[in-house]
Amino acid sequence: MGNPVINVVDLVKKYGNLTALDHLSFMVAEGEILGLLGPNGSGKTTAINCILSLLKFEKGSIEVFGRQMSPDAYDIKRDIGVVMQNVAVFNELTVYENIDYFCGLYVHDKAVRKPYVEEAITFTGLKDFRKFYPKKLSGGLLRRLNIACGIAHKPKLIIMDEPTVAVDPQSRNNILEGIKRLNKNGATVLYTSHYMEEVELICSRIIILDKGKIIASGTKQELKAMIELGEKIRVEGVSLDDVLMEKIKNRPGILVADYRDRALEVRFAREGNGVLGLLNFLRDNGIEMGRLYSEMPTLNDVFLELTGKELRD
């Protein structure tokens, strides 16, 4: 891993009696996209606001670019791009003006700034909307504007808090692709979400957060290796009787088997090669098979196994 860009050590944050962050420690290494994954209320936004020195906290230390973070650390702030969870733009400014305004808080030279703003507009696909006021933008476009305002000044570190909430699939893909490109161009990214698919798709490393605590971290392969589950298959168009089902359930490496509406669903354990064995078993018993689907375990399965609850609300 590269040098730590963000280093959070033993962070404790309380809102009154509620402990929102419970001895949280993690770091973001230079060049990576670190995903902070957790359900609503797990403390993602709180962690980010602490890192940005917006919130006081009870205990812990936060370093950014190897220096102590504080509200007055303007030289650190200059290299951070922030996309907040809530869209923070000015309703009286057009798309172009909003981006130029926020970019101008970081880049003072107008001549330097102009191409930056143009680039951000192209990057977020807002070219056709540059003269639009935020009120006229759809939810997805508004999110893109929020992002453009956060990244136009070409920051070394980008912090994004659920930038795709309530966004249409097209905008979402556009945004996710964009984040990957920013990362390729050299930016380190801290990305929070409660959508496991997103995090799986773009993050090089993932931290799973629940109730202010880290319950697991690693690459997605590492995370999936932590649990017992293997793939899940679904075979359609089969006719099975109870005797056969009982035999299937008792085969090695099968955790759960279910037969309903002429479809068989089987969850395998991670170890072993149960799928092929099952298919051979069905063929040997003269069972005709229709379609076959196979699905790898998801981070949701990881979360479910670690916490006993679903990641989604």
Next chain:
Amino acid sequence: MMSHILKYRLKCFFRDRETLFWTLMFPLILAVLFNLAFSNLYKTEAFKDIKIAVADSAEYREDVIFGSVLEAVSFIDKGNGSAEGDVENGESESGGNNHFFHTLIAENRQEAQALLDNNSIYGYVYYDGGPKLAVRYSGIRQTIIKSFVDEYLQKSYAVNDIISRNISAGGQAGPYGTEDLYLKVASIASERAVFIKDVPASTEAPVSTVIYFYSLIAMAALYGGFWGIRAVSESQADISYQGARVSVAPVHRFKQLICDLTSAMIIQYAEILVLMIFIRYVLGYEFGSQTGLVLIAAFAACLMGISYGAFIGAAVRKSEGIRIAILIGTSMFMSFLSGMMSIEIKYLVVRAFPPVAWLNPSNLVSDAFYTLYYYDTYEKYYTCVAGLFAYAAVFGLSSWLLMRRKKYAAI
């Protein structure tokens, strides 16, 4: 960079229709309504003789000024006071065209009351520690009589003010000697007469109506607090998303706030000037000849209003709605006390609760304008303007103390 922030904040403010409504359109609408009320009052009914009576008494005879003012605006009927006919049958034919009133001199209060009771007159003036007015109904004519007496009282208040200041300044040795003083008094008294005699067909209302407009400007200045509230809200991380966003940018908090408040001040001052130009050149109410000082007073008023809003924004950490309700409520109340709805309230406050009058920022604004318009001395003007700057400083400093916090327990 400050010019960058300033430029965009101004753009935001100039496009903020809702706040523009409250800070500019609303005062303009009120100004038009005020003007409508006054011009109707003085246009339709003003120059017909209205029958009134004065109850003769020693006190009345001693009040030379009132007598002469009344004379100037009346056809004085020194007959036996037994005017015939019902007032509702029409206006008196005996008066000249330039007269407000057809005034009978009744021998005493009882006789005047009898005239009122049998509908021979609309009202009468009697003396009981100063001129008092008795009317039976309320109507437009009664209102005119009342506004005449009120105006007289208010002028004598102005005169008394001059006299008492002369006395405190050492009597004869003051800026006005005794003779000067009488000249001054006389000119104030006759100004009214001249005013009415010379412009019989004009739609212009009496001098005191300017106070309504000055109080309206004071209210508009306090409404500048809308900009103050907005500026402060949008720079605090725990109040608005924009505030949080701006707080993580590499801009010094104080700098950001100064830019925001400067933009607020620029737009607010522009709005007040528009309002004043409208009042002066469209509606035709004067501000006196000291343009420079008028502009300074307007500036001080705006500064006070903006910082008042900033203070509300910093101190009231509730919803936007509550902050605005507080601003509107207090502004209206202060303007009410300074005479925006009725001048009598202003004089009542001055007489009964002088400290409230001195402390009321709205009163400071309207008095600053009124002194410029009315007096030849500037002492009171400077006191008012200094008071406004002092308010701006106190509100501004308190806001900063409340806001300088940079990290929050919760946002």
